Amino acid sequence: MASWILGLTGGIGSGKSAISAMFEELGIQVVDADIVAREVVEPGSTGLEKITEHFSDEILTTDGSLDRAKLRAIIFADESQKQWLNNLLHPLIRESMLAQLQQATSQYVILVAPLLFENGLDQFCDHTLLIDVPVEVQITRTTARDNISVELAKQIIASQMPRADKQQKATDTLDNNRLLSEVKIDVQKLHEKYLTLI
Ligand SMILES: CC(C)(COP(=O)(O)OP(=O)(O)OC[C@H]1O[C@@H](n2cnc3c(N)ncnc32)[C@H](O)[C@@H]1O)[C@@H](O)C(=O)NCCC(=O)NCCS
Numbered sequence: 001m002a003s004w005i006l007g008l009t010g011g012i013g014s015g016k017s018a019i020s021a022m023f024e025e026l027g028i029q030v031v032d033a034d035i036v037a038r039e040v041v042e043p044g045s046t047g048l049e050k051i052t053e054h055f056s057d058e059i060l061t062t063d064g065s066l067d068r069a070k071l072r073a074i075i076f077a078d079e080s081q082k083q084w085l086n087n088l089l090h091p092l093i094r095e096s097m098l099a100q101l102q103q104a105t106s107q108y109v110i111l112v113a114p115l116l117f118e119n120g121l122d123q124f125c126d127h128t129l130l131i132d133v134p135v136e137v138q139i140t141r142t143t144a145r146d147n148i149s150v151e152l153a154k155q156i157i158a159s160q161m162p163r164a165d166k167q168q169k170a171t172d173t174l175d176n177n178r179l180l181s182e183v184k185i186d187v188q189k190l191h192e193k194y195l196t197l198i
């Protein structure tokens, strides 16, 4: 079991997936909160059953899976609905992530979570790495990738911890407002540093 945990965080569209893939190429296992968040609402799960009870069948697509775009539009426009969903899903996500972290066998393991600090997941980490870009870059990359409006991207960013607060909390910060080929060189250096810390 890997006992040293790196918490990797950053707001929406900051580049967590792109950069955690670079660590995976170096042989490091990654547990990603966004992937776990999908697993806990798969058809047949208790998570999806509770969501359907709360929002009605209207929240399902025709094949019976969660209509993520619909739920996204609801929760980022209504704070109380977002709280309801967070209260349901965050404990399920945390439990499943901790189980997956325990099973990791690489030299160290990475916990990727957009809400690492917001949800106190950093308490499980030995070290934290912030993937850092200006808000304007988050908006450009998110709207280009997800087909969502600038307004919705801004609402999602506003619901996350401000960049400056995350910069203060993180042990390391990686600037992702440059070419990924340049970022990759720093990832290699960070990896070598982490190997000396484990
Ligand atoms: C609302 C949902 C269905 C939208 O799904 P969608 O496929 O469009 O987005 P995805 O799950 O890939 O999330 C994209 C990004 O949105 C942001 N985000 C998602 N949920 C939240 C939230 N509750 N609060 C703040 N930001 C969030 C994160 O930056 C995340 O990386 C989904 O995000 C969800 O179930 N959210 C609640 C669970 C959660 O908090 N997930 C974040 C990881 S713990």
Ligand SMILES: Nc1ncnc2c1ncn2[C@@H]1O[C@H](COP(=O)(O)OP(=O)(O)OP(=O)(O)O)[C@@H](O)[C@H]1O
Pocket: 010, 011, 012, 013, 014, 015, 016, 017, 018, 019, 034, 114, 141, 142, 145, 176, 177, 178, 179, 180, 183
């Ligand atoms: N340095 C970079 N230069 C240009 N584009 C980038 C860079 N880093 C990431 N991207 C692109 O920006 C988008 C967001 O990156 P990525 O999906 O890795 O972010 P994320 O933090 O995982 O996002 P989310 O929180 O929404 O899951 C993707 O389309 C990705 O290809």
